[in-house]
Amino acid sequence: MSKIDGKRLLKDLHELRSIGAHRSGVHRPTFSPQDMKARHWLAARLTEAGLTPEIDGIGNVIGRGGGDSRRLLIGSHLETQPYAGWLDGAMGVVYGLEIARALGRGIDVGAWADEEGHYGSFLGSRSFCGLVDEAELDAAHNKHDGTPLRDALQRAGLAGRPRAVIDPARYIGYLEAHIEQGADLEDSGRRLGVVTSIVGSRNFRIGFEGVQNHAGTTRMAIRRDAGVALVRLAAAIDRRFPHVAGPRSVWTIGRISLDPGASSIIPGRAEMLFQFRDTDPAVLDRLSSELDTLIAEAAKGPCRVTVEKMPVSQPTAMDAEFQDVLVRAAERQAPGQVERMPSGAGHDAQILATRIPAAMLFVPSIGGISHHWAEDTKEDDIVLGCAVLADAATELLRIE
Amino acid sequence: MSKIDGKRLLKDLHELRSIGAHRSGVHRPTFSPQDMKARHWLAARLTEAGLTPEIDGIGNVIGRGGGDSRRLLIGSHLETQPYAGWLDGAMGVVYGLEIARALGRGIDVGAWADEEGHYGSFLGSRSFCGLVDEAELDAAHNKHDGTPLRDALQRAGLAGRPRAVIDPARYIGYLEAHIEQGADLEDSGRRLGVVTSIVGSRNFRIGFEGVQNHAGTTRMAIRRDAGVALVRLAAAIDRRFPHVAGPRSVWTIGRISLDPGASSIIPGRAEMLFQFRDTDPAVLDRLSSELDTLIAEAAKGPCRVTVEKMPVSQPTAMDAEFQDVLVRAAERQAPGQVERMPSGAGHDAQILATRIPAAMLFVPSIGGISHHWAEDTKEDDIVLGCAVLADAATELLRIE
Numbered sequence: 001m002s003k004i005d006g007k008r009l010l011k012d013l014h015e016l017r018s019i020g021a022h023r024s025g026v027h028r029p030t031f032s033p034q035d036m037k038a039r040h041w042l043a044a045r046l047t048e049a050g051l052t053p054e055i056d057g058i059g060n061v062i063g064r065g066g067g068d069s070r071r072l073l074i075g076s077h078l079e080t081q082p083y084a085g086w087l088d089g090a091m092g093v094v095y096g097l098e099i100a101r102a103l104g105r106g107i108d109v110g111a112w113a114d115e116e117g118h119y120g121s122f123l124g125s126r127s128f129c130g131l132v133d134e135a136e137l138d139a140a141h142n143k144h145d146g147t148p149l150r151d152a153l154q155r156a157g158l159a160g161r162p163r164a165v166i167d168p169a170r171y172i173g174y175l176e177a178h179i180e181q182g183a184d185l186e187d188s189g190r191r192l193g194v195v196t197s198i199v200g201s202r203n204f205r206i207g208f209e210g211v212q213n214h215a216g217t218t219r220m221a222i223r224r225d226a227g228v229a230l231v232r233l234a235a236a237i238d239r240r241f242p243h244v245a246g247p248r249s250v251w252t253i254g255r256i257s258l259d260p261g262a263s264s265i266i267p268g269r270a271e272m273l274f275q276f277r278d279t280d281p282a283v284l285d286r287l288s289s290e291l292d293t294l295i296a297e298a299a300k301g302p303c304r305v306t307v308e309k310m311p312v313s314q315p316t317a318m319d320a321e322f323q324d325v326l327v328r329a330a331e332r333q334a335p336g337q338v339e340r341m342p343s344g345a346g347h348d349a350q351i352l353a354t355r356i357p358a359a360m361l362f363v364p365s366i367g368g369i370s371h372h373w374a375e376d377t378k379e380d381d382i383v384l385g386c387a388v389l390a391d392a393a394t395e396l397l398r399i400e
Numbered sequence: 401m402s403k404i405d406g407k408r409l410l411k412d413l414h415e416l417r418s419i420g421a422h423r424s425g426v427h428r429p430t431f432s433p434q435d436m437k438a439r440h441w442l443a444a445r446l447t448e449a450g451l452t453p454e455i456d457g458i459g460n461v462i463g464r465g466g467g468d469s470r471r472l473l474i475g476s477h478l479e480t481q482p483y484a485g486w487l488d489g490a491m492g493v494v495y496g497l498e499i500a501r502a503l504g505r506g507i508d509v510g511a512w513a514d515e516e517g518h519y520g521s522f523l524g525s526r527s528f529c530g531l532v533d534e535a536e537l538d539a540a541h542n543k544h545d546g547t548p549l550r551d552a553l554q555r556a557g558l559a560g561r562p563r564a565v566i567d568p569a570r571y572i573g574y575l576e577a578h579i580e581q582g583a584d585l586e587d588s589g590r591r592l593g594v595v596t597s598i599v600g601s602r603n604f605r606i607g608f609e610g611v612q613n614h615a616g617t618t619r620m621a622i623r624r625d626a627g628v629a630l631v632r633l634a635a636a637i638d639r640r641f642p643h644v645a646g647p648r649s650v651w652t653i654g655r656i657s658l659d660p661g662a663s664s665i666i667p668g669r670a671e672m673l674f675q676f677r678d679t680d681p682a683v684l685d686r687l688s689s690e691l692d693t694l695i696a697e698a699a700k701g702p703c704r705v706t707v708e709k710m711p712v713s714q715p716t717a718m719d720a721e722f723q724d725v726l727v728r729a730a731e732r733q734a735p736g737q738v739e740r741m742p743s744g745a746g747h748d749a750q751i752l753a754t755r756i757p758a759a760m761l762f763v764p765s766i767g768g769i770s771h772h773w774a775e776d777t778k779e780d781d782i783v784l785g786c787a788v789l790a791d792a793a794t795e796l797l798r799i800e
Contacts, residue, residue, distance in 0.1 A: 082660065117664075182617035199616060203663060214770045215652035216599060216677050217582035217744035220642070222768070227653050228638055235635035238628060242620070252615035253627050254663040256656045260482065263603060263654040263673040263710075264517075265771050273663040277616050310663075344617035368622070370614045371665050 006383035025373025057161035059113030075110030085375025125351035173357035183368025193362030203310035212268025227267035229303035251276035316350035322359030329391035406783035425773025457561035459513030475510030485775025525751035573757035583768025593762030603710035612668025626670035629703035651676035716750035722759030729791035
């Protein structure tokens with residue numbers, strides 16, 4: 001098989017890391033100047049690799065090769081969470097680039113815009129799969145600062161460009177490599193994970209409306225404190241969810257705000273962002289039902305409770321044959337170092353899987369850290385992951 | 401006795417309300433342009449009333465009359481909480497102005513800067529009582545936007561002015577009228593409250609430090625979620641405090657923040673502002689001790705807990721003789737309409753009480769609302785309160 005060049009791979013990753021560098025990580029939010037610089041950097045590398053690059057109307061960077069035979073698509077994303085890690089997304093994209101160079105044929109590369117959800121939910125890969133209409137783009141805005149997506153596309157020089165859409169007949173399937181973002185590989189002492197299924201998530205914005213008042217003069221008995229109502233629901237979730245969750249369910253309150261948020265004012269409004277994830281739809285339903293029960297109990301209190309259901313993602317199984325190919329390649333490159341595992345994080349692969357067979361390979365995250373600038377992976381593991389993915393790609397292209 | 405002019409009183413209050421008007425309330429933060437406009441407006445009214453006004457180096461507006469006999473000081477504050485009510489502070493100041501006009505002698509008027517604590521704790525009245533040194537002013541900054549107090553004083557045209565300090569021998573004592581900011585008067589159907597004691601408060605900034613990580617990939621068992629640690633302590637306070645509190649104790653979590661505050665990120669840091677109040681120092685000590693216990697329990701969890709003790713205020717009894725004078729005046733003006741009550745809010749009177757006898761009169765707050773633009777009091781009650789305070793002032797000046 002064609003060998004990947006580990007030094008070239010790492011050199012590219014470190015070059016990409018310098019675009020938006022923040023401490024040992026990267027700050028490269030979607031459509032920021034540094035994000036666009038990274039997209040143009042990739043387009044130039046794709047050209048050097050003999051592919052024809054396109055940056056489309058949603059910012060997807062797609063490198064296509066010539067020839068008539070069916071191809072493999074390999075990719076991930078380039079933008080990052082705020083002040084986050086250097087490998088989350090970038091590694092999977094540069095694997096695609098390196099494998100295209102190493103194999104010299106059969107590989108297209110994709111960098112899907114906004115996987116990190118600054119403006120929406122998997123906008124780039126969903127656009128590529130034909131799942132985004134213009135009305136959704138009209139309505140989308142940056143969740144941190146409210147910038148309309150259309151304005152951001154304009155400033156990024158992308159307004160008016162067509163959005164590329166997948167031709168499923170062109171592809172054997174899709175491969176995506178990613179850092180694990182958890183500590184299961186590290187804990188088990190293994191270096192490679194083959195993803196069985198990507199978790200589904202349910203997301204909620206839960207609001208409480210009480211009565212704002214003076215924190216010194218309003219007796220406890222007559223208060224309608226929205227913050228207390230929130231704390232009671234949050235504590236009930238913390239108490240009850242372990243009893244209804246599956247063994248790998250996770251649930252998180254990521255944000256709490258009290259309004260107006262002053263020490264001497266009883267909060268009149270409060271809000272939390274709550275989500276849970278599991279690979280089993282039945283478990284997700286059970287958790288949803290428990291949440292409904294707890295919210296109904298909360299609504300008996302003195303504050304009004306509102307629940308906004310946010311974008312949902314369904315659990316997505318990875319292609320079984322592709323999984324086997326990845327496991328065989330891993331055993332060839334690093335015997336005894338692979339395990340099958342679910343993905344607790346969402347990935348573009350779950351979107352591509354709606355159109356073509358898709359599979360994912362994980363490499364270890366040091367200390368399980370991700371979505372933080374301290375995120376890292378050993379260089380040996382980065383190179384090994386690319387070799388395994390290249391090996392699997394070779395097998396899949398030969399099958400074809 | 402000299403009669404106050406209710407129409408003139410209301411006309412002044414409505415004029416003052418127009419400075420920084422926000423819906424039916426007022427936005428007049430300390431040293432903002434609108435706050436300074438209000439201070440200059442008051443100075444002009446004091447001149448018209450035959451007093452000599454001074455705006456001192458901390459923004460206190462003091463109107464002094466001539467003559468050798470000992471005087472009464474009447475006042476309150478002019479600035480407001482953000483987007484708050486039109487009477488909180490302003491009413492007590494304009495009572496002073498109106499009573500100075502009505503009695504024609506014996507009254508000084510004070511508007512104490514920053515009672516609402518945008519830059520510190522009772523900076524104006526504490527400065528007037530000789531309790532603030534230059535180092536405190538050097539260190540003080542706006543708690544909302546971080547502006548150094550020195551910069552704000554410069555912009556307000558107050559830098560370099562001397563700060564006025566009380567001559568206790570000049571005064572019989574201090575009277576302050578205020579809206580109740582609670583619903584006790586309304587609930588009891590009475591129109592006047594004579595304050596027995598002002599509550600003390602203890603304030604805490606409680607921080608939690610865990611490990612920020614990905615909300616999808618980090619198993620529940622290994623998380624060190626700072627938000628969960630905060631919620632557990634908040635819920636424990638909610639559960640335990642009713643068992644150790646006094647009948648009028650109040651406690652409030654006014655602010656919660658999770659960092660970084662995104663739906664898919666486990667919070668690495670969390671913080672809450674917590675305070676409690678009571679008129680009884682023994683109850684405050686008991687609540688402090690309970691909080692210590694709960695924090696010690698919280699510290700056994702996976703997150704580090706830090707506690708910053710913020711400015712404390714001690715419970716302050718009002719002068720017993722002054723209270724009796726106020727009750728007698730209230731019974732003369734509105735028989736059966738007065739009750740004695742503690743103040744759940746802090747007031748400048750608790751600072752002035754460290755130097756001269758001090759007492760407070762409350763008028764009802766409609767619906768108990770305050771620190772909100774909807775705060776209001778019936779005009780009849782506003783006028784009645786001023787008449788009672790004028791009557792009490794007359795009696796106190798005659799005693800002298």
